[in-house]
Amino acid sequence: MTIAFISDIHGNFEALKAVLAEIDRMRVAEIVCVGDVVGYYSQVNECCDELRRRGIPSVLGNHDWYLGYGGFCTRSKSVNECLAYQRKVITSENVNWLRAFHLQMQMDTVRIVHAGWGDPIDEYLTNPSEDYFARLSGTHFVSGHTHVQSIHRFGGKTYCNPGSVGQPRDGDPRAAFATFDGETFALHRAAYDMQKVFDLMEAAGFHDYYYGGLKTGAKNLRRLAD
Numbered sequence: 043m044t045i046a047f048i049s050d051i052h053g054n055f056e057a058l059k060a061v062l063a064e065i066d067r068m069r070v071a072e073i074v075c076v077g078d079v080v081g082y083y084s085q086v087n088e089c090c091d092e093l094r095r096r097g098i099p100s101v102l103g104n105h106d107w108y109l110g111y112g113g114f115c116t117r118s119k120s121v122n123e124c125l126a127y128q129r130k131v132i133t134s135e136n137v138n139w140l141r142a143f144h145l146q147m148q149m150d151t152v153r154i155v156h157a158g159w160g161d162p163i164d165e166y167l168t169n170p171s172e173d174y175f176a177r178l179s180g181t182h183f184v185s186g187h188t189h190v191q192s193i194h195r196f197g198g199k200t201y202c203n204p205g206s207v208g209q210p211r212d213g214d215p216r217a218a219f220a221t222f223d224g225e226t227f228a229l230h231r232a233a234y235d236m237q238k239v240f241d242l243m244e245a246a247g248f249h250d251y252y253y254g255g256l257k258t259g260a261k262n263l264r265r266l267a268d
Contacts, residue, residue: 046219047221048207049077050077052207053080056234057207058208060234062096074098074154077157078104078105082121082208084128086136110137124252151182153178155185166188167187183202191203191218202229213259216234240256
């Protein structure tokens with residue numbers, strides 16, 4: 043059974059639609075979200091509603107925690123300004139849905155967290171190492187949070203970061219996701235029209251500072267907050 047992994051959607055419904063359309067085209071029926079359904083962009087309800095409609099499970103990301111439990115980011119004023127807007131628009135049903143997310147999940151042989159296995163919602167695996175995964179039981183691992191798509195193999199263990207659907211930070215602006223066929227991970231990208239995202243953010247009162255990085259796949263906020 044092939045599984046598709048999506049992560050770090052961040053309220054970017056246009057990117058999510060493109061990724062889900064590509065996954066449907068590939069006829070991959072099983073989809074798992076690696077956290078951060080919300081945060082940054084304005085269509086948080088649309089993203090939550092679509093995952094709920096499809097029955098796509100998700101682990102808890104740091105932005106899901108911020109919005110679900112009333113938390114704030116200690117690293118970025120800009121992130122908190124986005125959260126303040128999202129708190130005004132998100133439905134109570136979607137808040138309760140976010141609160142139901144688990145910290146970890148396992149699908150077949152794949153262990154899944156949003157960030158890392160030391161801190162499931164806020165650890166940065168920017169340089170995954172063999173020593174790190176030697177301490178963990180299992181053979182296949184998936185996490186997101188860095189918004190950088192990658193696959194690393196360490197002997198008999200494989201780690202995959204599917205990248206970000208809604209805010210890639212690896213120099214490729216296309217929405218990112220990954221698949222796993224039971225043995226091997228594969229990385230994928232999907233192009234989409236970003237203009238609607240820009241227009242909606244502007245209508246919500248946000249200027250280019252908050253979304254300009256989407257154009258190049260660069261980090262668009264000056265402080266890393268994921």
